[in-house]
Amino acid sequence: MTGRAKAENAFRTIGEVAEETGLPQHRLRYWEQRFPELRPLTRAGQRRYYRPEDVALVRRIDDLLSRQGYTIRGVQQLLASEAGSRRKAAPEKPTLDPKRGPLHILRDHLAAALDHDAR
CATH class of the missing domain: 1.10.1660.10 (Multidrug-efflux Transporter Regulator; Chain: A; Domain 2)
Structure with missing residues (x-):
């Protein structure tokens, strides 16, 4: 280049x-x-x-x-x-706990997706 x-x-x-x-x-x-x-x-x-x-x-x-x-x-x-x-082999969806805020739920979704990509 x-x-x-x-x-x-x-x-x-x-x-x-x-x-x-x-x-x-x-x-x-x-x-x-x-x-x-x-x-x-x-x-x-x-x-x-x-x-x-x-x-x-x-x-x-x-x-x-x-x-x-x-x-x-x-x-x-x-x-x-x-x-x-x-x-x-799609990542499992984290269970939604109504006591947790939306940012925690989003973090759990992202962590599950990253974990799936690392496999």
Whole structure:
């Protein structure tokens, strides 16, 4: 990348992702059509902004296709099955205690979600 390096958690344009990964932009746009899990944010003029988790998914898809020998269909099935597993293992809702204030309840919800993400 030219100029100053971006923070690790910064959003990246499609050009920056292409440069970082060595993948052509047209392939990234094609993967967006083939993999519903890959959904960068789009802004005015259809500019794409990839979140860090999008970039990680691009790297994973590239690894599965280029190094591990998966087909497009195979990667689609793998990602879909993983998404299904994550939905089944949704965090438990904390029990609502009417004696507790709304901030405590919100804190409990956030703690449960963070605990679920850490698994």
